[in-house]
Amino acid sequence: xxxxxxxxxxxxxxxxxxxxxxxxxxxxxxxxxxxxxxxxxxxxxxxxxxxxxxxxxxxxxxxxxxxxxxxxxxxxxxxxxxxxxxxxxxxxxxxxxxxxxxxxxxxxxxxxxxxxxxxxxxxxxxxxxxxxxxxxxxxxxxxxxxxxxxxxxxxxxxxxxxxxxxxxxxxxxxxxxxxxxxxxxxxxxxxxxxxxxxxxxxxxxxxxxxxxxxxxxxxxxxxxxxxxxxxxxxxxxxxxxxxxxxxxxxxxxxxxxxxxxxxxxxxxxxxxxxxxxxxxxxxxxxxxxxxxxxxxxxxxxxxxxxxxxxxxxxxxxxxxxxxxxxxxxxxxxxxxxxxxxxxxxxxxxxxxxxxxxxxxxxxxxxxxxxxxxxxxxxxxxxxxxxxxxxxxxxxxxxxxxxxxxxxxxxxxxxxxxxxxxxxxxxxxxxxxxxxxxxxxxxxxxxxxxxxxxxxxxxxxxxxxxxxxxxxxxxxxxxxxxxxxxxxxxxxxxxxxxxxxxxxxxxxxxxxxxxxxxxxxxxxxxxxxxxxxxxxxxxxxxxxxxxxxxxxxxxxxxxxxxxxxxxxxxxxxxxxxxxxxxxxxxxxxxxxxxxxxxxxxxxxxxxxx
Amino acid sequence: xxxxxxxxxxxxxxxxxxxxxxxxxxxxxxxxxxxxxxxxxxxxxxxxxxxxxxxxxxxxxxxxxxxxxxxxxxxxxxxxxxxxxxxxxxxxxxxxxxxxxxxxxxxxxxxxxxxxxxxxxxxxxxxxxxxxxxxxxxxxxxxxxxxxxxxxxxxxxxxxxxxxxxxxxxxxxxxxxxxxxxxxxxxxxxxxxxxxxxxxxxxxxxxxxxxxxxxxxxxxxxxxxxxxxxxxxxxxxxxxxxxxxxxxxxxxxxxxxxxxxxxxxxxxxxxxxxxxxxxxxxxxxxxxxxxxxxxxxxxxxxx
Numbered sequence: 001x002x003x004x005x006x007x008x009x010x011x012x013x014x015x016x017x018x019x020x021x022x023x024x025x026x027x028x029x030x031x032x033x034x035x036x037x038x039x040x041x042x043x044x045x046x047x048x049x050x051x052x053x054x055x056x057x058x059x060x061x062x063x064x065x066x067x068x069x070x071x072x073x074x075x076x077x078x079x080x081x082x083x084x085x086x087x088x089x090x091x092x093x094x095x096x097x098x099x100x101x102x103x104x105x106x107x108x109x110x111x112x113x114x115x116x117x118x119x120x121x122x123x124x125x126x127x128x129x130x131x132x133x134x135x136x137x138x139x140x141x142x143x144x145x146x147x148x149x150x151x152x153x154x155x156x157x158x159x160x161x162x163x164x165x166x167x168x169x170x171x172x173x174x175x176x177x178x179x180x181x182x183x184x185x186x187x188x189x190x191x192x193x194x195x196x197x198x199x200x201x202x203x204x205x206x207x208x209x210x211x212x213x214x215x216x217x218x219x220x221x222x223x224x225x226x227x228x229x230x231x232x233x234x235x236x237x238x239x240x241x242x243x244x245x246x247x248x249x250x251x252x253x254x255x256x257x258x259x260x261x262x263x264x265x266x267x268x269x270x271x272x273x274x275x276x277x278x279x280x281x282x283x284x285x286x287x288x289x290x291x292x293x294x295x296x297x298x299x300x301x302x303x304x305x306x307x308x309x310x311x312x313x314x315x316x317x318x319x320x321x322x323x324x325x326x327x328x329x330x331x332x333x334x335x336x337x338x339x340x341x342x343x344x345x346x347x348x349x350x351x352x353x354x355x356x357x358x359x360x361x362x363x364x365x366x367x368x369x370x371x372x373x374x375x376x377x378x379x380x381x382x383x384x385x386x387x388x389x390x391x392x393x394x395x396x397x398x399x400x401x402x403x404x405x406x407x408x409x410x411x412x413x414x415x416x417x418x419x420x421x422x423x424x425x426x427x428x429x430x431x432x433x434x435x436x437x438x439x440x441x442x443x444x445x446x447x448x449x450x451x452x453x454x455x456x457x458x459x460x461x462x463x464x465x466x467x468x469x470x471x472x473x474x475x476x477x478x479x480x481x482x483x484x485x486x487x488x489x490x491x492x493x494x495x496x497x498x499x500x501x502x503x504x505x506x507x508x509x510x511x512x513x514x515x516x517x518x519x520x521x522x523x524x525x526x527x528x529x530x531x532x533x534x535x536x537x538x539x540x541x542x543x544x545x546x547x548x549x550x551x552x553x554x555x556x557x558x559x560x561x562x563x564x565x566x567x568x569x570x571x572x573x574x575x576x577x578x579x580x581x582x583x584x585x586x587x588x589x590x591x592x593x594x595x596x597x598x599x600x601x602x603x604x605x606x607x608x
Numbered sequence: 609x610x611x612x613x614x615x616x617x618x619x620x621x622x623x624x625x626x627x628x629x630x631x632x633x634x635x636x637x638x639x640x641x642x643x644x645x646x647x648x649x650x651x652x653x654x655x656x657x658x659x660x661x662x663x664x665x666x667x668x669x670x671x672x673x674x675x676x677x678x679x680x681x682x683x684x685x686x687x688x689x690x691x692x693x694x695x696x697x698x699x700x701x702x703x704x705x706x707x708x709x710x711x712x713x714x715x716x717x718x719x720x721x722x723x724x725x726x727x728x729x730x731x732x733x734x735x736x737x738x739x740x741x742x743x744x745x746x747x748x749x750x751x752x753x754x755x756x757x758x759x760x761x762x763x764x765x766x767x768x769x770x771x772x773x774x775x776x777x778x779x780x781x782x783x784x785x786x787x788x789x790x791x792x793x794x795x796x797x798x799x800x801x802x803x804x805x806x807x808x809x810x811x812x813x814x815x816x817x818x819x820x821x822x823x824x825x826x827x828x829x830x831x832x833x834x835x836x837x838x839x840x841x842x843x844x845x846x847x848x849x850x851x852x853x854x855x856x857x858x859x860x861x862x863x864x865x866x867x868x869x870x871x872x873x874x875x876x877x878x879x880x881x882x883x884x885x886x887x888x889x890x891x892x893x894x895x896x897x898x899x900x901x902x903x904x905x906x907x908x909x910x911x
Contacts, residue, residue, distance in 0.1 A: 032906050035908060036906060182906055227910075233909050234907060235903070235906060245898075245901065248898055248901070249898060257693060261689060278892075278896075278901070279888050280892040281894075284885055286688070289685075289715065292685065292715075293685035293714070293715050296678070296685030296715070298689055300658070300676075300685070300687055300688060300689030300691075300693075301693040303686075303690055304690045304697070306693045322679050322682075326679050330676070416902050416907065454654070454694065455694070455696060460652050460653055461674065462624075462669050462676070462677065463676055464668070464669070464675075465678060474624065
């Protein structure tokens, strides 16, 4: 007999287990099933930098949080409604986030004396009453999985045990009425070379599903209706995937071959991996010997007329600074992508932060202006990449595009773009016209110098990092010329057309929240929460940080108070205060986790 | 190419005033390179010189070709990006012993092992000239310089052994004032498919004058090596395709053996990096349909 179905508007689920338990895979599959249901969703994979920390240890815990709803949502959720834990360490590190009364599903078989000890438990929390405030479903996940797979030939006990995450996925899929076909197809495809493993995983998945249907422990099934989003075809996308595809789009729109120079680094490596799959788009990916060479090769390719791109995270970007400086002097297009992570130094490689803003703006010798923009959501990375390329090519300048570890790995539903409707990127290579060629004679509108690529007859010329004489590009130590060139380089970047700053204004609001980059989701969700509580607040989210939108000063001055939430110690705030003499206040936290909408709401309400 | 190009050395002289010290060995090398350029049979616009930092790095300014004077040690990396994305160009890197072996050592060895289609001319004067005379990674131990008043304690690199160890497919040595020998090596390097490493002994008459007198001035100490022929009295019959032979010859030096081998040490055919990259592009599955890509995988429709 079918169990009763209860309607929910939104649910936040967190899967947590050992790094080897396949939590990212489990979360990813549940996300795919959820996306196909038509819910709006946002995810937050949270994993350690260690590939396999000691099994069962606290540092080895890997988590995946998913928020899905029947309406438009902006974040993976502040706290889970449901916590699925695969071992005591996962319980220990995640339980504090589960509100009282929340649902807790745990694998009792993993709560052995040994594992309890590793997690620092004196007694078994399942038995000692310490979980009394939660709705606990203690399930023999491992035991039932191994039992179900006994019959399958060629599957070792260890392999059977490892399929327990599929059991958990099956159970959760039943609990929330998720469609199972896509996971079935996925498993068959993933383990095509080992049919017995495919069979084992499918069996575990289906057994988990059936367990939910029949077990008396689960009295109701839940349903979250599809969300009403802009009509169209959707898919889910991570920030790094969107960014990679945005670069492909920029290559297509500019008709320039894409050259990516990169050195593997968390959390940027998946851009290199993704683009290396798309050689049919004419993409050349170069895994360089180091970060410096990655940037250098991209610049060399740009000299030759390619769309040169280099990707990294903060610890790699610092090494690229001399090349960015050269690109500024050469005035060649180059897209530099910094997927920010917590610093300083190696910091916390898998955790997001916004600590690199001042570095990318100022971390070079001399007066060396660079345009800087930041993506706001995973899907927005696609459009931000196109915009970065457009500005780089149009103004012949290196451009910094900032993303972060949260956007890089987080997913959201993404309205599949109509490529034909994207605006082309105009590129004009210089050709000889009978007059003397002046490599540093500028376009009067953009102040860009000619892009004269090798192979063009009659335009042979030399460029370099030494100061250039205006127009001729010859080496010059002339004092007035250096002053002029410094001014011209600054004016070129300051004059980049970035469009007016949009503001989500609310009638009667005298507080403006000004945010930038990857915090858009939680900050805007916080703003909505303030409004739901009856408060009045406006929100502006910056895409361009250099140059700032021309109207930003007017926007700031039309509010009595300005709050700037940042996952750093106030880098944008410092810029805003210096530039506009506005007494902005900050909300600054650097926990390595994205903001919660609740804390933003509190910070705003404290100003109302 | 169908039409005969009638270029001369003069066509490769740029309008920039050459600013090396009078008497510098770089002048002779520049003249030899400019004289050799017409032999490439390429239009000037198809030739690019890339350099890093140092005295030698001024080279591109004096060549009437495309050129980039870049940053210290990075020329092989920058040239790699250019050569890989523009296989139609002839890309030359001009470097020095400090630029190539010290700050840029990493880029050098990786460009060599990848067999990137670039020709690297390393002008070795065993000193830092542009910064006024500090010892370099090829300076002999005990060298007294501005930064080593009691003599350097560093053991020097053997550039050719290093290049061979880095899997270079073409390794040669020439000398600034030996125009025929240098031209011959340049011709071989240009013909070679992939990375070519050429060490050129170059006299810095200001900070390290006479460093190579034992072979520049004393011609009897020059040992010109030729493929298939005995290499002087060394007992080695030269074989450019044999690693051990090339390596053995790279170890022969004036101090121990009284001679200095000059010429091509190694020249082996191997697919170049740009060819391998291009082949993957050509063989890639798919038609580069971006609309299909963004709409691939699990999608759902909302109406």
